[in-house]
Amino acid sequence: MTVFKRNLVSGGAGGRTNLLVWLAAIICTIFAISVVVCGIVVFIAYMVIHPRVPVMSITSAHLDLLKNDYAGLLQTQISIVVTAKNGNAKAHASFSNIRFNLTYQGQGIAMLVADPFEVPKNSSNDLNYVVQSSSIPLTPDQMEEVDDSWKRNEISFDFKGAARTRWRVGPIGSVKFLCRLSCKLKFHPVNGSYIPSRCTSKSK
Incomplete structure (x- = not known):
């Protein structure tokens, strides 16, 4: 019986394989260094720019009209100034x-x-709203609440909502937030003056 034995040959294709491995290792190293450098640049940019979260707040308001009748209908007009503030200088x-x-x-x-x-x-930037309502039907309990508001010279309205905000921060790109605003607007119905209170958005 004839036995055929193949000799193991070193070099050749194996050498090419080793070269590819080295090239892949070099590329991975360069990529890793680039990621680290980019991270450092972003961190430095953030520390330099240090952006403040944009906010929205109610800076002033006035109760222009408050009228209710015996039929349980309420009419009102309210002037509201909502201020969008960007406190970042860069x-x-x-x-x-x-x-x-x-x-x-x-x-x-x-x-x-x-x-x-x-x-x-x-x-x-100020957003000026003049809100004029149509006749709003009130329940007996709500009618009683309006009468009590006149007696104590204080009435409150609920103001709730949100806005999307976005920074353009150079090398960092853009950062997005959701500004939520929820507060009570209080007035003196006798003269319509606004009772100042803290009404500033919270970001998420």
């Missing part, structure tokens, strides 16, 4: 999907919206 901010609801004792009065806009560095 990054622009944009606001979009702006929507707020104004209600009284669970009764819807109006929905307040605005088109997208930008706020320059370290600046602010």
Whole structure:
């Protein structure tokens, strides 16, 4: 019986394989170094820019009209100024999907919206709303609450909503947040003056 034995040959294709392994290792090393360098650059940029979260707040308001009758119908008009503030001196901010609801004792009065806009560095932009409601039917309990408000010279409305905010922060790209605003607007119905209170958005 004839036995055929194949000799093991070193070099040749094996050498080429080793070369490919080395090239792959070099490429992976370069990629890893690039990732580390980019991370350091982003960190330094953030520390230099240090952006503040854009906020929305109610800076002023006035109860222009409050009228209720014996039929249980309520009419009101309220002027509201919502201020969008960008406290960062080195990054622009944009606001979009702006929507707020104004209600009284669970009764819807109006929905307040605005088109997208930008706020320059370290600046602010005011949204001026004049909300005039149609006749709102009240329940007996709500009618009693309005009468009590006149007697104690204080009435409150619920103001809730949100807006999308986005920074343009150079090498970092963009950072997005959701500004939620939820507070009570209190007035003196006798003269319509606004009772100042902290009403500033919280970001998420």
